[in-house]
Amino acid sequence: MTALLTLHAVTGAIAILFGRRLGRRAVYVAGLGPLVTFAWLIAEFGTILDREPITESVRWVPRLGLDFDLRADGFGALMLLLVAGIGVLVFVYSNAYFPPNKEGLGRLIGLVGLFAGSMVGLVLADNLLILYGFWELTTITSFLLIGNDHTDARARAAALQALLVTGAGGLAMLAGLLIVGHEAETFSLSGLIADPPAPSTALTVGLALVLVGAFSKSAQWPFHGWLPGAMVAPTPVSAYLHSATMVKAGVYLIARLAPAFAEVGLWRPVVVTVGVVTMVGGGLRSLRQTDLKLLLAMGTVSQLG
Numbered sequence: 001m002t003a004l005l006t007l008h009a010v011t012g013a014i015a016i017l018f019g020r021r022l023g024r025r026a027v028y029v030a031g032l033g034p035l036v037t038f039a040w041l042i043a044e045f046g047t048i049l050d051r052e053p054i055t056e057s058v059r060w061v062p063r064l065g066l067d068f069d070l071r072a073d074g075f076g077a078l079m080l081l082l083v084a085g086i087g088v089l090v091f092v093y094s095n096a097y098f099p100p101n102k103e104g105l106g107r108l109i110g111l112v113g114l115f116a117g118s119m120v121g122l123v124l125a126d127n128l129l130i131l132y133g134f135w136e137l138t139t140i141t142s143f144l145l146i147g148n149d150h151t152d153a154r155a156r157a158a159a160l161q162a163l164l165v166t167g168a169g170g171l172a173m174l175a176g177l178l179i180v181g182h183e184a185e186t187f188s189l190s191g192l193i194a195d196p197p198a199p200s201t202a203l204t205v206g207l208a209l210v211l212v213g214a215f216s217k218s219a220q221w222p223f224h225g226w227l228p229g230a231m232v233a234p235t236p237v238s239a240y241l242h243s244a245t246m247v248k249a250g251v252y253l254i255a256r257l258a259p260a261f262a263e264v265g266l267w268r269p270v271v272v273t274v275g276v277v278t279m280v281g282g283g284l285r286s287l288r289q290t291d292l293k294l295l296l297a298m299g300t301v302s303q304l305g
Contacts, residue, residue, distance in 0.1 A: 008117025019106010173213020179206030
Protein backbone atom coordinates (compact mmCIF):
# COMPACT_ATOMS: atom_id res chain seq x y z
CA MET A 1 0.00 0.00 0.00
CA THR A 2 2.93 2.31 0.63
CA ALA A 3 4.04 1.50 -2.92
CA LEU A 4 0.66 2.69 -4.26
CA LEU A 5 1.04 6.03 -2.47
CA THR A 6 4.62 6.36 -3.75
CA LEU A 7 3.45 5.64 -7.31
CA HIS A 8 0.87 8.44 -7.12
CA ALA A 9 3.50 10.88 -5.81
CA VAL A 10 6.10 9.96 -8.44
CA THR A 11 3.78 9.95 -11.46
CA GLY A 12 2.11 13.19 -10.35
CA ALA A 13 5.49 14.88 -9.91
CA ILE A 14 6.67 13.65 -13.33
CA ALA A 15 3.55 15.03 -15.02
CA ILE A 16 4.11 18.42 -13.35
CA LEU A 17 7.85 18.65 -14.00
CA PHE A 18 7.85 17.34 -17.58
CA GLY A 19 4.38 18.46 -18.61
CA ARG A 20 5.56 20.57 -21.55
CA ARG A 21 7.46 17.67 -23.09
CA LEU A 22 4.74 15.13 -22.39
CA GLY A 23 1.81 17.20 -23.64
CA ARG A 24 -1.39 15.23 -23.37
CA ARG A 25 0.65 12.09 -22.62
CA ALA A 26 0.87 13.47 -19.08
CA VAL A 27 -2.66 12.06 -18.67
CA TYR A 28 -1.31 8.53 -19.19
CA VAL A 29 1.54 9.09 -16.73
CA ALA A 30 -0.55 10.56 -13.90
CA GLY A 31 -3.36 8.06 -14.57
CA LEU A 32 -1.07 5.13 -13.70
CA GLY A 33 -1.65 5.66 -9.98
CA PRO A 34 -5.46 5.17 -9.99
CA LEU A 35 -5.18 2.39 -12.60
CA VAL A 36 -2.66 0.33 -10.59
CA THR A 37 -4.60 0.98 -7.38
CA PHE A 38 -7.80 -0.25 -9.01
CA ALA A 39 -6.04 -3.38 -10.30
CA TRP A 40 -4.49 -4.06 -6.86
CA LEU A 41 -7.87 -3.67 -5.19
CA ILE A 42 -9.54 -6.12 -7.58
CA ALA A 43 -6.76 -8.64 -6.93
CA GLU A 44 -7.13 -8.31 -3.14
CA PHE A 45 -10.91 -7.98 -3.02
CA GLY A 46 -11.52 -11.63 -2.18
CA THR A 47 -9.20 -11.49 0.84
CA ILE A 48 -10.80 -8.29 2.12
CA LEU A 49 -14.33 -9.66 1.70
CA ASP A 50 -13.28 -12.67 3.80
CA ARG A 51 -12.86 -10.17 6.67
CA GLU A 52 -9.08 -10.33 6.55
CA PRO A 53 -7.96 -6.67 6.45
CA ILE A 54 -4.68 -5.95 4.71
CA THR A 55 -2.40 -3.99 7.03
CA GLU A 56 0.96 -2.31 6.73
CA SER A 57 2.93 -0.35 9.31
CA VAL A 58 6.11 1.72 9.17
CA ARG A 59 7.68 2.91 12.44
CA TRP A 60 8.03 6.69 12.45
CA VAL A 61 7.71 8.58 15.76
CA PRO A 62 6.49 5.89 18.18
CA ARG A 63 6.92 8.08 21.28
CA LEU A 64 4.25 10.39 19.89
CA GLY A 65 2.06 7.53 18.71
CA LEU A 66 2.83 8.57 15.15
CA ASP A 67 3.37 5.45 13.06
CA PHE A 68 2.59 5.20 9.36
CA ASP A 69 -0.20 2.63 9.71
CA LEU A 70 -2.29 1.62 6.68
CA ARG A 71 -5.30 -0.71 6.70
CA ALA A 72 -7.66 -1.87 3.95
CA ASP A 73 -10.88 -3.45 5.23
CA GLY A 74 -14.32 -3.84 3.67
CA PHE A 75 -15.46 -0.25 4.08
CA GLY A 76 -12.06 1.10 3.10
CA ALA A 77 -12.14 -1.09 -0.02
CA LEU A 78 -15.53 0.35 -0.98
CA MET A 79 -14.20 3.90 -0.72
CA LEU A 80 -10.98 2.93 -2.51
CA LEU A 81 -13.07 1.45 -5.32
CA LEU A 82 -14.77 4.83 -5.63
CA VAL A 83 -11.54 6.83 -5.55
CA ALA A 84 -9.55 4.62 -7.94
CA GLY A 85 -12.41 3.51 -10.20
CA ILE A 86 -13.78 7.00 -10.82
CA GLY A 87 -10.20 8.26 -10.99
CA VAL A 88 -9.48 6.00 -13.97
CA LEU A 89 -12.66 7.20 -15.70
CA VAL A 90 -11.78 10.85 -15.05
CA PHE A 91 -8.32 10.42 -16.57
CA VAL A 92 -9.85 8.72 -19.63
CA TYR A 93 -12.30 11.60 -19.94
CA SER A 94 -9.53 14.17 -19.47
CA ASN A 95 -7.65 12.69 -22.42
CA ALA A 96 -10.54 13.64 -24.68
CA TYR A 97 -11.60 16.81 -22.85
CA PHE A 98 -8.36 18.80 -22.90
CA PRO A 99 -6.78 19.93 -26.19
CA PRO A 100 -3.25 18.57 -26.81
CA ASN A 101 -1.71 22.05 -26.77
CA LYS A 102 -3.42 23.30 -23.61
CA GLU A 103 -1.10 25.55 -21.61
CA GLY A 104 -0.25 24.08 -18.20
CA LEU A 105 -1.90 20.72 -18.89
CA GLY A 106 0.94 18.75 -17.24
CA ARG A 107 0.67 20.78 -14.04
CA LEU A 108 -3.11 20.37 -13.93
CA ILE A 109 -3.07 16.63 -14.58
CA GLY A 110 -0.15 16.10 -12.21
CA LEU A 111 -2.06 17.83 -9.43
CA VAL A 112 -5.06 15.59 -10.09
CA GLY A 113 -2.72 12.59 -9.73
CA LEU A 114 -1.34 13.94 -6.44
CA PHE A 115 -4.88 14.54 -5.21
CA ALA A 116 -5.80 10.95 -6.08
CA GLY A 117 -2.85 9.73 -4.00
CA SER A 118 -3.95 11.95 -1.09
CA MET A 119 -7.43 10.42 -1.19
CA VAL A 120 -5.99 6.89 -1.31
CA GLY A 121 -3.88 7.70 1.74
CA LEU A 122 -6.84 9.21 3.57
CA VAL A 123 -8.94 6.09 3.01
CA LEU A 124 -6.16 3.65 3.95
CA ALA A 125 -4.81 5.56 6.98
CA ASP A 126 -5.19 3.69 10.27
CA ASN A 127 -3.67 6.42 12.41
CA LEU A 128 -5.69 9.54 13.22
CA LEU A 129 -2.74 11.89 12.73
CA ILE A 130 -1.72 10.29 9.43
CA LEU A 131 -5.35 10.54 8.30
CA TYR A 132 -5.27 14.25 9.15
CA GLY A 133 -2.08 14.70 7.10
CA PHE A 134 -3.70 13.24 3.98
CA TRP A 135 -6.89 15.20 4.77
CA GLU A 136 -4.95 18.46 4.52
CA LEU A 137 -3.14 17.31 1.37
CA THR A 138 -6.53 16.99 -0.34
CA THR A 139 -7.32 20.55 0.79
CA ILE A 140 -4.07 21.93 -0.66
CA THR A 141 -4.35 20.11 -3.99
CA SER A 142 -8.00 21.15 -4.26
CA PHE A 143 -7.00 24.80 -3.71
CA LEU A 144 -4.39 24.58 -6.47
CA LEU A 145 -6.79 22.87 -8.88
CA ILE A 146 -9.70 25.26 -8.32
CA GLY A 147 -7.39 28.24 -8.85
CA ASN A 148 -5.49 26.61 -11.71
CA ASP A 149 -6.33 29.53 -14.02
CA HIS A 150 -4.63 32.20 -11.92
CA THR A 151 -5.60 34.91 -14.43
CA ASP A 152 -9.30 34.37 -13.61
CA ALA A 153 -10.38 36.42 -10.58
CA ARG A 154 -13.38 34.13 -10.00
CA ALA A 155 -11.13 31.06 -9.87
CA ARG A 156 -8.76 32.73 -7.39
CA ALA A 157 -11.63 33.83 -5.15
CA ALA A 158 -13.29 30.38 -5.24
CA ALA A 159 -9.99 28.65 -4.45
CA LEU A 160 -9.34 30.96 -1.49
CA GLN A 161 -12.87 30.46 -0.14
CA ALA A 162 -12.56 26.66 -0.36
CA LEU A 163 -9.14 26.79 1.33
CA LEU A 164 -10.35 28.99 4.19
CA VAL A 165 -13.51 26.97 4.90
CA THR A 166 -12.06 23.48 4.61
CA GLY A 167 -8.71 24.53 6.13
CA ALA A 168 -10.37 26.06 9.20
CA GLY A 169 -12.55 22.97 9.53
CA GLY A 170 -9.43 20.83 9.27
CA LEU A 171 -7.75 22.70 12.12
CA ALA A 172 -10.84 22.19 14.29
CA MET A 173 -10.75 18.51 13.36
CA LEU A 174 -7.07 18.23 14.32
CA ALA A 175 -7.85 19.59 17.79
CA GLY A 176 -10.72 17.12 18.06
CA LEU A 177 -8.59 14.17 16.97
CA LEU A 178 -5.92 15.06 19.52
CA ILE A 179 -8.54 15.17 22.29
CA VAL A 180 -10.14 11.89 21.19
CA GLY A 181 -6.76 10.19 20.89
CA HIS A 182 -5.74 11.44 24.33
CA GLU A 183 -8.97 10.17 25.88
CA ALA A 184 -8.58 6.79 24.16
CA GLU A 185 -4.81 6.64 24.84
CA THR A 186 -4.29 5.58 21.23
CA PHE A 187 -4.30 7.19 17.80
CA SER A 188 -5.00 3.89 16.04
CA LEU A 189 -8.29 4.25 14.16
CA SER A 190 -9.09 0.54 14.20
CA GLY A 191 -8.10 0.31 17.90
CA LEU A 192 -10.28 3.31 18.71
CA ILE A 193 -13.32 1.75 17.04
CA ALA A 194 -12.73 -1.66 18.62
CA ASP A 195 -12.29 -0.24 22.13
CA PRO A 196 -13.75 3.30 22.37
CA PRO A 197 -13.05 5.41 25.46
CA ALA A 198 -15.68 5.98 28.14
CA PRO A 199 -17.96 9.00 27.52
CA SER A 200 -16.71 12.24 29.08
CA THR A 201 -17.02 15.98 28.58
CA ALA A 202 -13.62 16.12 26.90
CA LEU A 203 -14.57 13.31 24.53
CA THR A 204 -17.82 15.08 23.61
CA VAL A 205 -15.93 18.30 22.85
CA GLY A 206 -13.37 16.39 20.78
CA LEU A 207 -16.06 14.65 18.74
CA ALA A 208 -17.87 17.96 18.16
CA LEU A 209 -14.67 19.43 16.71
CA VAL A 210 -14.21 16.35 14.49
CA LEU A 211 -17.77 16.83 13.19
CA VAL A 212 -17.01 20.46 12.32
CA GLY A 213 -14.13 19.28 10.15
CA ALA A 214 -16.27 16.59 8.51
CA PHE A 215 -19.14 19.01 7.83
CA SER A 216 -16.87 21.61 6.25
CA LYS A 217 -15.17 19.05 4.02
CA SER A 218 -18.46 17.59 2.80
CA ALA A 219 -20.06 21.02 2.25
CA GLN A 220 -22.74 20.56 4.89
CA TRP A 221 -24.78 23.46 6.21
CA PRO A 222 -23.62 26.04 7.24
CA PHE A 223 -20.30 25.38 5.42
CA HIS A 224 -21.84 24.54 2.03
CA GLY A 225 -21.11 27.85 0.29
CA TRP A 226 -17.66 26.92 -0.98
CA LEU A 227 -18.75 24.02 -3.19
CA PRO A 228 -20.76 25.93 -5.85
CA GLY A 229 -17.85 28.34 -6.23
CA ALA A 230 -15.42 25.44 -6.67
CA MET A 231 -17.27 24.45 -9.84
CA VAL A 232 -15.28 27.15 -11.65
CA ALA A 233 -12.54 24.50 -11.95
CA PRO A 234 -12.26 22.51 -15.21
CA THR A 235 -15.00 19.91 -15.58
CA PRO A 236 -12.82 16.80 -14.93
CA VAL A 237 -11.60 18.43 -11.71
CA SER A 238 -15.14 19.30 -10.60
CA ALA A 239 -16.33 15.79 -11.42
CA TYR A 240 -13.53 14.04 -9.54
CA LEU A 241 -12.90 16.28 -6.53
CA HIS A 242 -16.12 18.15 -5.90
CA SER A 243 -18.69 15.55 -6.89
CA ALA A 244 -17.14 12.12 -6.45
CA THR A 245 -14.30 11.95 -3.95
CA MET A 246 -13.00 14.82 -1.79
CA VAL A 247 -16.45 15.93 -0.65
CA LYS A 248 -17.11 12.36 0.52
CA ALA A 249 -14.16 12.47 2.93
CA GLY A 250 -16.36 13.93 5.67
CA VAL A 251 -19.04 11.32 5.06
CA TYR A 252 -16.35 8.63 5.20
CA LEU A 253 -14.95 9.89 8.51
CA ILE A 254 -18.38 10.11 10.16
CA ALA A 255 -19.24 6.61 8.94
CA ARG A 256 -15.90 5.31 10.26
CA LEU A 257 -16.41 6.73 13.74
CA ALA A 258 -20.17 6.20 14.05
CA PRO A 259 -20.02 2.55 15.31
CA ALA A 260 -17.98 3.71 18.30
CA PHE A 261 -19.43 7.15 19.00
CA ALA A 262 -22.97 7.40 17.58
CA GLU A 263 -24.44 7.22 21.09
CA VAL A 264 -22.01 9.69 22.67
CA GLY A 265 -23.33 13.15 23.54
CA LEU A 266 -25.04 15.01 20.72
CA TRP A 267 -23.40 13.02 17.89
CA ARG A 268 -26.53 11.41 16.43
CA PRO A 269 -28.88 14.44 16.81
CA VAL A 270 -26.28 16.81 15.31
CA VAL A 271 -25.39 14.55 12.38
CA VAL A 272 -29.05 13.82 11.56
CA THR A 273 -30.11 17.47 11.88
CA VAL A 274 -27.27 18.87 9.79
CA GLY A 275 -27.75 16.12 7.20
CA VAL A 276 -31.50 16.68 6.86
CA VAL A 277 -31.20 20.49 6.69
CA THR A 278 -28.46 20.19 4.05
CA MET A 279 -30.39 17.59 2.05
CA VAL A 280 -33.61 19.59 1.91
CA GLY A 281 -31.97 23.02 1.57
CA GLY A 282 -29.54 21.89 -1.13
CA GLY A 283 -32.31 20.16 -3.07
CA LEU A 284 -34.55 23.24 -3.00
CA ARG A 285 -31.71 25.55 -4.04
CA SER A 286 -30.76 23.23 -6.91
CA LEU A 287 -34.25 23.67 -8.37
CA ARG A 288 -33.65 27.42 -8.69
CA GLN A 289 -30.39 27.14 -10.65
CA THR A 290 -30.17 27.91 -14.37
CA ASP A 291 -26.46 27.09 -14.72
CA LEU A 292 -25.91 23.35 -15.15
CA LYS A 293 -22.75 23.15 -13.03
CA LEU A 294 -24.37 25.11 -10.20
CA LEU A 295 -27.41 22.84 -10.39
CA LEU A 296 -25.13 19.81 -10.10
CA ALA A 297 -23.20 21.48 -7.25
CA MET A 298 -26.30 22.08 -5.13
CA GLY A 299 -27.60 18.61 -6.01
CA THR A 300 -24.29 17.20 -4.80
CA VAL A 301 -24.58 19.17 -1.54
CA SER A 302 -28.08 17.74 -1.07
CA GLN A 303 -27.02 14.15 -1.72
CA LEU A 304 -24.02 14.47 0.60
CA GLY A 305 -26.50 15.50 3.30
